[in-house]
Amino acid sequence: MIDQLKYEIEEKPVFCSGHNACPGCGEALAIRYILNTMGSNTIAVIPPSCIAIISGHQPYSSMRIPTYQTTLEASAASATGMKRSLIRQGRGDVNILVIAGDGGTYDIGIQSLSGAAERNEDMVYVCLDNEGYMNTGSQKSGSTPYLASTSSTPGGKPTEKKDIAEIMAAHRVPYVATATIGYPDDLARKVAKARDMKGMRFIVCLTPCLAGWGIPDDAAVRVSRLAVETGFFPLYEVEDGEHYTINRGHTGLPVERYLETQRRFKHLDPDQIATLQGQVEHKWALLQARTKLECEPHPEYLTR
Amino acid sequence: MSAPTTEIRTQWTTSFTDELTTGTWRAAIPVHAYKPSPCHVACPVSNGMPGWIKAIGEGAYQQAWLSLVDTNPFPATTGRVCHHPCESECNRTVLEGAVGINGLEHFLGDQALAAGWALPPAGESTGKRVAVVGAGPAGLSCAYHLRRLGYDVTVLESREKPGGLLRYGIPEYRLTEEVVDKEIQRIVDLGVEIRTNAPVADPESLERLRGEYDAVFLAVGAQRAKRLGHLDDAGGPARVIDGLEYLRRSSAGEDLGLGQRVVVIGGGSAAIDVARTARRQGKSVTLMSLETRNIMPAQDEEVFEALEEGVTLVDGAMAASATLTEECLNLECTLVTLDTEAPVGVLRPMPVEGSGFAVEADSVIMAIGQDPDLTAFAAVPAAGGGTIQVDMASGATGLPGVFAGGDVASQYRYVSAAIGAGRRAAWGIAASLGHPSAEVLPHLDLKQAVQKEEINAFYFPPAERTEKERTGAAERLLGFAEVAKAFSVDQAAHESARCMSCGLCVECDNCFVFCPDTAIKKDADRPEHYAILEQYCKGCGLCVAECPRGAVHLEAVAR
Incomplete structure (x- = not known):
């Protein structure tokens, strides 16, 4: 018999409708599966980003959990403090979840993130990667791919995208994973796996930005799948910095099939x-x- | 004294965004609605394939069969002989190849015969009577549908047994008489009266029927073989005979004494049937057609099987003249090209200079088509091509109360086309007789069907098409045993799972899963299975893009 694909994803009602994301936003779809998998025993830490907008303008919230909007450079530091305080109060079972953009992760937040990773602070850190400062007018970030056009690199970005998964893996944290919205079951599974672990767990999730990438309202899912199938953004996991598992990747599809869907590569x-x-x-x-x-x-080497 | 204190609020959020309305942003809204699949639209009987194929996958064979016979009372027959335009239009051709719809129909048809399932019952009596002239596929299909609509039906058949072309025109190795008998018996069991040896041979008989019945359906087929005068003149009736007559007499076990070398002229299914029958009688057979193989009207697989059985194909050629010698008929032949300027449906061969060649034949069998014999129906206005003029949607002729369908009224000469014409005429007749719930059936256009671009191929893992198993050519030539075997249960399960169910929701939940606004709710109480939460839906269309099968579409919102 042939297995026709059918997604079975268990969701808890944390993320609300009525939020402020653009129609068809890939990031909103990612947030749905991240929050609804983490569950209500969670506190979210959110730096300035589209995620902050989507989380709701005061006094409204789209997240039925406590959320703390911190500064752009301090997500991991804020999360560290909150978790340590919770432990001190005897409530160490509460999950601390950072949801940050690529600007707040690859660039502005990297020093606090690196420090927290070095100390193996106990948190789930999810970077929703739309490859630029899309919330402020689509400027390039450290995550923008080589040659992509942005408002600050109109002729194409002259440098390569940083490899944040490898940066984090090099900290030898317990769990690093890449994910994207085209494979929501894979995303939810990785969030659940991270949730049930201890220490620094890091997931970078590719979330196409309709306006910033120049794609139609109904294309975010399709484009994210093309990123995987062309090998542009393979889905994989790294445990303890050295055990790699590839979930999905290059199917042999030429990268042009991915590039041609987006105005930023036209x-x-x-x-x-x-x-x-x-x-x-x-x-x-x-x-x-x-x-x-x-x-x-090595027999003399103690891993965490 | 302590300093005055200010209370710091611990909770700044007073409400959640699900109180808000984002539905006002949208310019379009998704609608879950059945859209016909291309197989459904291409089917001459307008069969809803995705529904019954899905039921096969669930193992609900009888339910699947009942859905199939809702339009077509002859699944075991068409499962064997249909030219399956459904498969030509199947959207799965964008992947590994069309779903084996004909094979699935064959499977279900045989399941029904083995289990003895009955057709859906006759409808509540309308007290009205309809006469059907001709018990071939068109006439019996019309009778069946009329019976279900509550009419008393009498079928008048000129031959000694009902079935028409199914019985007398299709050889046993493609369609057995047993299958034809059983499928007709089910219709008789519904209360349809079939009178055999009851020809309607003259205009007075038709007039009498018009007086006795509330409506008359003419489905006498096309019995008068087309001939080529120059071959008749040269060979005479002993050496040049007509293909349908040959098939009819062969199926009755008669030996026509044709001699060893037989030339069959024609390019349609009937010509192939004649050629393969002659091979089974041990003849050396040459098949000569004006059309080249790629454009022959016969199905490709029939031609392939004929070649396997040792038929010599001379395509793109004609017998320009013939001379009778003492031993044989000498055919002087030439290669031809077809005039592309000729009107549609007309073959105008143009000889290729210097391509002449000779073929010796002990006999020639003509299978170049038939014309209806309209002697008895002179009162019914005729169309240009020697057929009765009808309204395609209702089967109505120019004579009040008289309807017609099948080969007598159409040049689209396929079994399934005749069954479809009978069905449309039944509804047309019912509508004309004031049936409370019958209407002239609507015409569906392929443009209304789910298009290939609406299929999201990501959701369909590769799966090879299943072909019917066929007996080897050497064994086939030993007799008239059936060539093609029905699918096994496993094969049917595999092939049904290949159906992408174009336009028919199978509750895969993709629309729900991919909504960034969680604006789609699963709702088992609704026939469409999902509800759109209008308060939130922003109209992005992700649900439409990620629907694997085109079962949800966007409709513009008026501002």
């Missing part, structure tokens, strides 16, 4: 597309190689 010439294809192939090969690197722990 200016690319064939040579540039070939360069991006080459980058994808190289990174995909590297990722696959990492899954095969298995090394017995």
Whole structure:
């Protein structure tokens, strides 16, 4: 028999309708599965970002849990303080969940995040990655892909996207994962897995931005799947900084199938597309190689 | 004395956003609605495939069959001989190939015959009577639907048994007489009276029927074979015979003494049937058609099987003249091209200069089509091509109270087309007789069907198409045993799971899963299974884009 795809995702009613996200927003869809998987025994920490807008203008909230809107650079630090305080109060069972954008993660929030990761603070940190400062007019961020056009790099970004999953994995935290909205079951599974672990758990979730990327209202899911299928954004997990599992990735589909769906790549010439294809192939090969690197722990080395 | 204190609020949020309304943002709203699948629209009998194919997948065979016979009372027959335009239009051709709809129909048809399932009962009597002239697929289909609509039906058949072309025109190896008998018996069991050896041979008989019955349906088929005069003149009736007559007499077990070398002329299914029957009688058979193989009206698989059985195909050719020698008929042939300027449906061959060749034949069988014999129906206005003029939707002719359908009224000469014409005429007759719930059936256009672009291929993992198993060519030539086997239960399950159910919601929940506003609610009480929460829906269309099968669409909101 043939299995036709049918998603069975258990949701708890945390994220509310009536929020302020644009019609068809990929980020709102991600927030739905993150919050509704984390459940109500959770406090959210949110820096300035589209997520802050979506979480509701005062006195309204779209999240049926306590939320704390912190400063752009301080998400991980705020989360650290809150968790430690909760532990002190004997309420260490409450989940602390950071939901930050890529600006607040890759760039402005990276020092507090790196410090919290080094100390293995107990939190689930989710970066909703729309590859730019989309909330303030689509400026480039450290996450913007090479050659993508933004309002501050109209001719195409001259530098490559930072690899935040590898940065976090290099901190040897218990759990790092990539996810995207085109695979909501995979996203929900990773959030649930992170929720049930201890220490720093980090998920970067690709969330296409309709206005910033230049895609139609109904395309966020399709485009996010193309990102995976072309190898532009493979879905994988890293445990303890060294155990790699690839969930979904390059199916052999040319990267052009992904690029052609978006206005931010419309200016690319064939040579540039070939360069991006080459980058994808190289990174995909590297990722696959990492899954095969298995090394017995040294007897004198104590892992966390 | 303590300093005055200010209370710090611990909770700043007073409400949740689900009190708010974001529905005012939208310019369009999704609507869950059945949209016909292309197979449904392409089907001459207007069969709703996705519904009964889904039921096969659930193992509910009888329910599936009842859905099938709601339009077509002959599934075991059409499951064997239909030219299946449904498969040509199947949206799954964008993946590995069309769903084997004909094979599934064959499977269900045989399940029903084995289990002895009865057709849905006759409708409440209207007290009115209808005469059907001709017990072929069109006439019996019309009789069946009229009976279900509550009419008393009498079918008048000129031959000794009912079935028409099904019995006398299709060889046993494609459609057995047993299947035809059983499927007709089910219609008789509904209370349809079939009078055999009852020809309507003259205009007075038709007039008498008009007086005795409330309506008359003419479905006498096309019995008069087309001939080529120059071959008749050269060969005479002993050497040049007509294909339908040949099939009829062969199926009755008669040996026509044709000699060893048989040339069959024609490019349709009947020509292939003649050629393959002659091969089973041990003849050397050459099939000559004006059309080249790629445009022959016969189904591709029939031509393929004929070639497997050793028929020699000479396509794109004609026998320009013939001379009779003592031993045989000498056909002087030439290759031809077809005039592209000729009107649609007309073949105008143009000889290719210098391509002449000769073929020796002990006999020639003509299978180049038939014309209806309209002698008895002179009072009914005729159309240009020698058929009765009818309104395609209702089957009504120019003579009040007289309807017609099938080969007598159409050049679209397929079994399923005849069954469909009978069904449309039954509803047309009922509407004309003032039936309270019958209307002329609407015409569906392929443009109204779910288009290939509406299919989200991501949700359909690859799965190879199942073909019917067929006996090997050598074994086939030993007799008239059936060539194609019905699907096994496993094959039917696999093939039904390949159906993408275009336009028919299967409650996969994708619309619900991918809504960023959680503005779709599952609602088992609604026939469409989901409710749109109008307070929240922003009209983004993600539900439509992620519906695998085009079962939800956007409608613009008036401002």
